[in-house]
Amino acid sequence: MAIENTESQMRKGLLELCILGIIKKQKEAYPSDILEQLKEARLVVLEGTLYPLLTRLKNAGVLTYRWEESTSGPPRKYYALTGEGQQLYGQLRTTWDELSKAVNNLTESI
């Protein structure tokens, strides 16, 4: 029980960075698309955690979205990074780079 908890905490902690990264790479992305990319990259998360996270990021001014009508179903929300979003991504990315380097250094020699 404890290890799944730690592992899931690790994944959830990085989720924001990954989501921002996906949106940044594609300029715009809708939720199912983001989930697809996460799956392809083998980042395992409960899909449901995405939606409150996206809404929270939008409320904090990190993301914006626009609706796009689709012929093959209901309209879709396309999310994009704001200026703050770009900044946040940069900071998270730096933190991750530093952190992963540190952890790799520590665990390499074990």
Place this chain on the structure above:
Amino acid sequence: MQRIIQINIAGRMLPIEEDAYQQLKDYISALERHFTGEDGKEIVEDIENRISELFTIRLQSGSPAIDRSDVQKVIDTLGTASDLNEGAAAAAYSSSGTSYGRSDKYSSYRQRSYGSRRNRLLRDPFNKVVAGVCSGVAHYFDIDPVIIRLIVVAISLGTFGTGLLAYLIAWAVIPQARSRAELYNEYPMTFHDISRSMADELQDLKIRGEQMSRDLRDFFSKKR
């Protein structure tokens, strides 16, 4: 044999077996109870949209209607209401150390939603017999809920039912734990203690009132 019902979910009309419909309805209700307010509405809409998408894919593979196993698979994929709260809280924890332009607004928005760290008396909706009052009290004192239940029953009988009144008051007053993490006091260490404003408390009381009437309805409909 199953009756098939048509549902309109996120703008799509889909056929679903009656049993599965009930299961789906319970799931969505749990989500609605969990995600409140304007944001909550938006989040639940997004999730319904995703459910609708997953169901459509399932139907396209030749199945005539959505059944219980389909609904269960969707719930497993998306996560239950309590799973999603832990997820959100944990995601909040990981970035609480970040500072950037509007960090105050961002982090206080999260902290207001997820409360403080002290050991709180909450009702336990995951281990409840009636309303989770006894389970919640048991968690608070770290005793077996069975013992608390025996005490409550003994008191109720001994005082000719007045004890039941105390139970009902406790039901109304004690808030319901929104996730397992809250029950076991597993909040991450970096949250700050923030005292909630009067408005938050009132809003919480209102929600609990609504929750309580829903619990009552559920309890009595189960007896049928």
